[in-house]
Amino acid sequence: MFLDQFVNAIGTGVMLGSIYAALALGLAVTFGLLHIPNIAHPAFVVAGAYVVAVGNSCGFDPLLVALVALVPFYVAGLGFYEFYARLFERRGAADTMNALTLFFGVSLVVETALLIKFGTNQQSVSVAYVGQSLTIGLLSLPYRLLVPALLAPVMILLLWLYLRFTHAGIAIRAVAHDERALSVSGIDPRWIKRHAFGIAAATAVVAGAALIIIGPVDPFGGRLMIGRTFAVVVLAGMGSLPGTIAAGILIGVSESMVSAFASPSWAPAVAFSILLATLALRPEGLFGAHR
Amino acid sequence: MTISRRRLGKLAAATGLALAAPAVWTTGRAQNRPIRIGASFSMTGPLSSTKAGLVGLQLWRDDVNAAGGLLGRQVELVTYDDQSTVAQIPSIYSKLVDIDKVDILVSPYGAVLSAPVMPFIKQRGRFMAGMFALAGNDGVKSDRYFHSAPWGPDAKVNWARGFFEVGKAAGCKRIAVLNADVEFAKVSAAGGKTAAKELGQEVVFEQSYPPNTSDFSAILRNLRGATPDAVFVCSYPPDSSALIRGLSEVGIGDSVKLFGGAMVGPQYAATLQALGSSLNGIVNFNLFVPEPTMVTPAVTSFLDRYTAIAVPEKLDALGYYIPPFYYVAGQLIAAAVTATGSTESAAMATWLHANPVKTLVGTATFNELGDWTERRVLMTQFQGIKGNDIEQFRQAGRQVILDPPALKSGELAQPFLKARGA
Numbered sequence: 113m114f115l116d117q118f119v120n121a122i123g124t125g126v127m128l129g130s131i132y133a134a135l136a137l138g139l140a141v142t143f144g145l146l147h148i149p150n151i152a153h154p155a156f157v158v159a160g161a162y163v164v165a166v167g168n169s170c171g172f173d174p175l176l177v178a179l180v181a182l183v184p185f186y187v188a189g190l191g192f193y194e195f196y197a198r199l200f201e202r203r204g205a206a207d208t209m210n211a212l213t214l215f216f217g218v219s220l221v222v223e224t225a226l227l228i229k230f231g232t233n234q235q236s237v238s239v240a241y242v243g244q245s246l247t248i249g250l251l252s253l254p255y256r257l258l259v260p261a262l263l264a265p266v267m268i269l270l271l272w273l274y275l276r277f278t279h280a281g282i283a284i285r286a287v288a289h290d291e292r293a294l295s296v297s298g299i300d301p302r303w304i305k306r307h308a309f310g311i312a313a314a315t316a317v318v319a320g321a322a323l324i325i326i327g328p329v330d331p332f333g334g335r336l337m338i339g340r341t342f343a344v345v346v347l348a349g350m351g352s353l354p355g356t357i358a359a360g361i362l363i364g365v366s367e368s369m370v371s372a373f374a375s376p377s378w379a380p381a382v383a384f385s386i387l388l389a390t391l392a393l394r395p396e397g398l399f400g401a402h403r
Numbered sequence: 404m405t406i407s408r409r410r411l412g413k414l415a416a417a418t419g420l421a422l423a424a425p426a427v428w429t430t431g432r433a434q435n436r437p438i439r440i441g442a443s444f445s446m447t448g449p450l451s452s453t454k455a456g457l458v459g460l461q462l463w464r465d466d467v468n469a470a471g472g473l474l475g476r477q478v479e480l481v482t483y484d485d486q487s488t489v490a491q492i493p494s495i496y497s498k499l500v501d502i503d504k505v506d507i508l509v510s511p512y513g514a515v516l517s518a519p520v521m522p523f524i525k526q527r528g529r530f531m532a533g534m535f536a537l538a539g540n541d542g543v544k545s546d547r548y549f550h551s552a553p554w555g556p557d558a559k560v561n562w563a564r565g566f567f568e569v570g571k572a573a574g575c576k577r578i579a580v581l582n583a584d585v586e587f588a589k590v591s592a593a594g595g596k597t598a599a600k601e602l603g604q605e606v607v608f609e610q611s612y613p614p615n616t617s618d619f620s621a622i623l624r625n626l627r628g629a630t631p632d633a634v635f636v637c638s639y640p641p642d643s644s645a646l647i648r649g650l651s652e653v654g655i656g657d658s659v660k661l662f663g664g665a666m667v668g669p670q671y672a673a674t675l676q677a678l679g680s681s682l683n684g685i686v687n688f689n690l691f692v693p694e695p696t697m698v699t700p701a702v703t704s705f706l707d708r709y710t711a712i713a714v715p716e717k718l719d720a721l722g723y724y725i726p727p728f729y730y731v732a733g734q735l736i737a738a739a740v741t742a743t744g745s746t747e748s749a750a751m752a753t754w755l756h757a758n759p760v761k762t763l764v765g766t767a768t769f770n771e772l773g774d775w776t777e778r779r780v781l782m783t784q785f786q787g788i789k790g791n792d793i794e795q796f797r798q799a800g801r802q803v804i805l806d807p808p809a810l811k812s813g814e815l816a817q818p819f820l821k822a823r824g825a
Contacts, residue, residue, distance in 0.1 A: 113628055124618055224447065231718060232451040233452065233671070234452075234677070238677075242648065243652060245652045245653070252652070256652065326617050327641055328644050328674065331451075336615050371622065376616060377611050379612075
């Protein structure tokens, strides 16, 4: 009994943590690299989930729909950044409070748009593997969590390779460190930031696919994710993509162990307890560069 | 200066007319102006799925107005969006009473949103039709508050008693209680434990969990270890879905004969459609289902008209749970206004306490707290659900009524695993 519970708590925790990382990945780019606290990212994820639900209702697999929707979400991300830049950055008024205010407003607009277009009913997808589990010895992994959990490592690996081995990726990392130095080298930092914001928005639709495979989604579901996604990004260390998945799994496994062996009611406190402890001992986060 | 008798008479008549004119004018105007009914609805925010209730109230208004109104006056609804936010409620109801001068109030949806308005109606002595606030009047004890939903008396303990009654008949002695950490679920769980003890059942497992939990595998494994006969679940829509999925993924063990009870979610079309056949075997509460023991021409007509509005507006496609009871709220108001010949709160309340009212969903009689004197919460079992087609939920035999006995429409399918088709 104990071993069964322990093994499955670890397995479930890893899957949940990986899903947390998928949800937080876009925020790791906008907040971690660009220092723009895009509080609307969870609302983008929910919007992505709705797009996936629409595609699924036409008979397409959620993941296939998410892949197709990457492009429109990327373009939408460009638009949102341009809106933000024109309002604040060009006027030299880009600070954390302005960004928070703006993106809080954006999230309300996204929620309301979803409400008007799709009504108040929860949206869900129909996939054959939901309700079944992969069993390996004592370990039982529900496909409803396993499939979404596989998305995060894939997304993070691809994005990490892009940031490390392409010129545009290196420029994104550079803009995170020194925007002026990037300008001196002849690259328009605004173009780079816009591109990065587009990438972050594109990850939202994949995260949305993960979210809606796990369970039904309503227009206001993003609000529940804000705290945890920010916790993952800060715990990881600002801008560390591999750190995002490590932080997500750390939180997921901790929550799962608390649920299994203590009380599930304490599980939500785990993310923030770990975050507080980490910030006290290592303010730059688990994998953040010391500056 | 002398005044002739004739002149004095004219002066007195003119003075009397001048004094009486405003009263005559106001009375005449009041008799012609519409009866205004004020309410808040969660048109936006997390509770916005409950706005389907507005359609129910609008249909009642249309029916009443088409029949000539109440006391010869048309009925007008004055509504505001409370954004699913408690903080909005006091100002909305103050405005309805003091600025909009509504005649009659209908409460916000549910106990959480209703709580702030209860002291206000008690202080002002206002009549209110209560909407889905479980035991909402137990604290304030207003004698002018009337539930439209048939939770029954002592609702905190007894509203889901039918689950334990069905369990007792099925031989369930060991009960597990699982609840979300939210007000409605906690109240229900506490009431469930009391009801179980009263019926001689033992609570062998208790567990609360944070709302919106998406994975229940650890909880279900611990629960399986306790080998309960019945699992009383008090959950909200997202966690209800995750739990039902978890039943298929992790399993619940052979000991369980009954699962469900107080799960919010499987009353709504979207949740029913999403969960489809995975609902089979679950026993859960509802307030109306289309079983032969409940369906009448009136309710069928209401649902047909509701569906014609709800589907294009993307509201709950079935409308069994909330909309009929907003119509019932209107019927309670209409009965009291018509019988007393006024919109005076005290008179309406006194009449409703003393007289039964025939409503869309049955005859309502009220106790001193405005509860229905007879609990009429249904315990239904999902049976024979195939796939995810929503239309099957309009058919009889899909949500079989097990309790109360007066409305029973079928037998409990058991054992649980067989009922689920496992």
